[in-house]
Amino acid sequence: MARSARKVVTRSPARSVRLINLPHLQSEAIEAESSVERDFAHLAALYPFTRRILHQPFRLDLDDRKYTPDFLVEFDDRSSIVIEVKVESKLERFESVYQAAKAKLAAHGVCLKIAHDQMIRTEGRAERALLIRRYSKDHCNEGEAQAILGLAQESQTGVRMSELLSRGFALPTIYHLIARRRMCTDSALDISRGAVLASINNLITEGRHADHFDRWLDA
Structure with a gap:
């Protein structure tokens, strides 16, 4: 795993990046490239033991491509989880990438969780x-x-x-x-x-x- 640069993804001029400021949780703003990422960040910030939320935390070198997850969530007990936020309808298209990333992260004792929009937004959550x-x-x-x-x-x-x-x-x-x-x-x-x-x-x-x-x- 390689630490990602501040800007990993090249964004089109029309693509806005939201900055979520939660000073009661952490000093640095949390970036979100979509409304689904924004909703996830707000949800994760309410989990009682969240210590820090990092956007695009590192880059993984897979066999045929590079992969940068959306978030790393760190907790009070020093455990952490990697999060990929996606619209549910697009999950199948990237299934092979996620499986390769899960296997590589598991070798480091880290879990990759796919958080889709229906999960995050279920019943008005x-x-x-x-x-x-x-x-x-x-x-x-x-x-x-x-x-x-x-x-x-x-x-x-x-x-x-x-x-x-x-x-x-x-x-x-x-x-x-x-x-x-x-x-x-x-x-x-x-x-x-x-x-x-x-x-x-x-x-x-x-x-x-x-x-x-x-x-x-x-x-």
Whole structure:
């Protein structure tokens, strides 16, 4: 694996590159070359144990071509996963490339995950990720935040959104805590009144964070 240059793919003048700034997660902006890549980045940033998201992280020399994956996601336990983001209808065209890349990465103990648009956007999950992300920029009432977190930490199973709202807690504060990953919802990013919200401090995962993220993304 060779570290990629800052710009690996030659982009046409008509192709825009989005810069996603998530200073609460990492100092450098995340590049996204499509709306699907943008949606993936917002989704991955809400996973409780994500430490860093790198766009076009390296180049792989395969037998008949070079391959640059879309993202490398690094986690708090120092595990990582390589992500290829694609529109589902185009997957078959590149199947041989992905299989060759998977085999080469597996030799280094790294998994390549294909994240297609239907997976990322299933049942409005991407839209909810974008909504939650807007609240990451805001400040919140820290006293109210601590009260919410206290309720969430009292139970290993979490607290329902409806209970928090019935106690008079502000919805923007709840969204802010989810956006900043001080508490979390499920992998579908449910933020309805029936959603169960948990304290990050109460989360327990089996195995590596990278493997858990692989399953979390599928859910």
